Amino acid sequence: MPTIKINYEDLVGLIGKSFEPNKIKEVLPNAKCNVESIEGNIWILEVTSDRPDHFSSEGIARTLKGLLGVEEGLRKFESKISKVEVIVDESVKSIRPFIMSAVIDDLKLNDESIVQMMQLQDKLHDGIGQRRKLVSIGTYDLDKLGRRIFYKVMKLKDIVFVPLGYKTEMNGKEILDLTEQGKKFRNIIPNDVAPILEDERGNILSMPPIINGEQSKVTENTKNIFIDVTGLSKVRVEDALIVLSTSLCERGGSIEWVKVIEKNTGNVTLPNDKNKDLKITSKDIKENLGLELENNKIIKLLKSVRFEANLVDDEILVKVPIYRRDVFSNVDIIEDVAIAFGYNNLTPESFLMKTIGKPSEKKMLERKAKLVMIGMEFQEVVTPFLCSIERANNWNYNSESKVIELENPSIEGYESVRPSLIPGLLNSIRYSAHASLPHRVFEVGRVAIVMNSKIHEFTNIAAAISDDKVDLGEGHMRLFWFIKSMTGNEPKLEAFSFDKFIEGRSARIKVKDSLVGIIGEVNPENLLREGIRNPTVVWELNLEELLGSASTFFK
């Protein structure tokens, strides 16, 4: 979930009424904002990804106003159609097809509001924008621009302007090569061309999604802001534009939607700023929340979470504010009713249901296996499902299987899925170097491999004995007892050589004609490589193969 930084004084200023920090802290969870830390006036909040309108203090203040009773009901936004126009060239179609735009008039900006605006842009870029790939936003001082803005694609070498934060002109290629943003986001656009915004005077405003121009940057003296949102998803472009515009308006100012005109066809598009209408009934509330509420009470609750709500023929007609991009159906409104009512005012209730509780058969068989091992004085260990590629390949003893690797490992030593439990047991013995001998450990756990280009996930059991003197016989007798007590059958050993074992001291384990595992004395060279000083014998069995289908849920 995203974390954002707000200024308490600024927040209270936006709410328009003074509240103690404790009061604010008390209601923030009902806006799904979690206070992570507080340092002076700076509050770090964890917000939820479904509410991009909470990515800056303006939107949070708007929600809190309702929860604190300062201002309830629907926040309406007066809007006009701007005189500014965006003309879209066909060349953007295959590169970054969508653009939407707005102008915010008569703003009074200060340092904090610019910080919040930048934060909101950043969080929108990261979240719904997928780090600018799907959506990117530019803001400009409108008074430094012409009124006709062209959105088109140009060759990199022909794009020349002073990028934001720089003093000299650069061409498109230099911007990609030399600026930080260029290096970071260049993979989103092609190699040789880039989309740009240019006004009728031929000034290049920006090169979305990479960087804006220095010339038209927003400062605290800016009165009117021009916003462009470009991207690959029309829905997300609209989401971002509406969230940003409505947030900026919380500091005074009004919205003008900008016509986006297709150059070829003359088709005009504007953002949809109509409030979504939904209908709910008190029956819906009862069915979902188990709460019987009068219509009036529901309407009152809805208003406190900033919906418009009116009773029309026994149904409540709800108007959803346009910045609420997370409301898809009735349940989304019902949750807000529950929040307004207070989750902790909802008394927990029990539901009588005729069911029979039972542990899974598989887990019970695993438990039985564990008990047999414990009876033989083995200690259970629990080791990770992931291990290093080297270990995985070392212990992938089935010649037909391949090791599964992660595309995106996050830590060295955990790059692949274990094909065997043995490396984990050896690791345990290595980490137990100071524990008195003998070391008898076992694990029941999952392994996975690729066989015939299909994923196979198994539950295995493996055991290791490491002692001053230990041989295959020590392992063999316990293996024999384990299989005998689990299945009633007696295992047979079959010659098997594997380079991690001593030649002539390893075998495949066979029970009634099916191969169920392996056993061996670990090759001393390999022991030393694993950091183990005592002779060690290991065995591993596929529990599902051994016990039959009852132990599996993989089809």
Place this chain on the structure above:
Amino acid sequence: MSSPELSLIQRKILNFLLRTKEAKLSELAKELNVTQEGLFSVAETLKNLGLLKIEEIEERFLKLTKEGKLYLEQGLPERRIVNLVGKDREIDINSLYKLGLSKEEIAIGLKWIKEKGWGYIQKGKLIVNKVPEIGEDEKTIQLFNNTESIKENSKVEKVAEILIRRNLITVEVKKDGAVQLTKKGEEEAQKLEKIVSEPQEIKIISSYDVLSGEWKKKKIKKYNLEAKPRKYYGGAFHPYYSFEEKVREILVGMGFEESDGPFIEPEFWVFDVLFQRQNHPARELFDTYRLKNLKTSLKSIENVKIVKELHEKTYGEAWSEDVASRLVLRGQTTCVSVRFLFERKKPPIKMFVISDVFRSDVIDATHHIQFKQIEGIMGEYGVTFRHLLGILDEFYKKVGFTEIRFVPSYFPFTEPSVEIIAKHEKLGWIEMGGAGMFRPEVLKAVSVNFPVAAWGLGFDRLAMVALGIDDIRKLRTINLSELRGE
């Protein structure tokens, strides 16, 4: 193999054999003053240790029957009759009675006289050719003059057979064993030779002591009750699993049945069915582990089309089956819940999972890449959000928390969504996990038409609190010293 310490009697056997090279168990028993039966099992143990060779021997002993004993004293009936015949070599059969022989003895005697060819009967008279020499059978009976039993040998075998048939002799079979040291046993015996002497005060009573009654003669040292026991570590469950069992027991007791699914899943079950929008940060590589170059086919899954429609309709963006078929390590166990619902489809449903999930992360005191979740669903017509809170309340009270609170939260697959925080005496309020009512889109995706309450709670956090561990890495320790409390 490490050779276990040998008992006194075992050492004595080795010692004896070192001198005699070979011996019978019966001899050994006599020598060591123990019963042969007791000795047999001791020898068997030595044999299993590879120190002895035992060859089983069966010996047959002959013994006189009651009748045989009588004839040893009086002679065989045929001999007695022949001895009574006078010089004229004939005798009236009826007169034999007068001479003190019983009817049976006369009958047996006459039968054998005929059989042995000593004489014949003519007109009521027995006619004997000459006084016959003492036969082998008679000599054999005489052998029992000084002894109770005779070992059967080739010399007596043939005669014995007749005597056995005449029921004068019976055979008794005795088992014995010829024992001999193996090469290993010889080495061991040589090593031990010096230390066969018996201690005056004994710490350990050996099986020899028990069998021979020697223990009564010895002074047994008192055990020092103050002494620390010798180091010993038995087998045990891992505490992490023990706690899992405890949670399982609580949930089973609350009427839930257990399920689980694969760790490796297509994104379809992990995200798409759960209404997680494609191209969402949560689906990004920095959160979820994805498998390299591996995909699966969703062809056999019947609800793919429904999911595609739901996504495209609600989110207004194209839904990609290709993205949904990428394979990941599941980041939550909710995929098990939706799979379960899709399979079961009919209420009432109360299901739980305690199993592993994976997040691309770092490993430190508070983060791990693998941990467990306690997942649960409750589905039935009439189930509401308040029932969900009721189940959570009951569960945490059973686990041992007296106070829990519910905080609004967000999950793409539930609405309303709630986060549970519980009060701990020392640690204060702790985040426990998330819950909610499955969204209608999720229920549609698995073809279910009744409400389903769902939750996914942190197992590791709970285990840490219960086990008093403050570093998540210690929760799954693999160090035997720590596990044994050494």
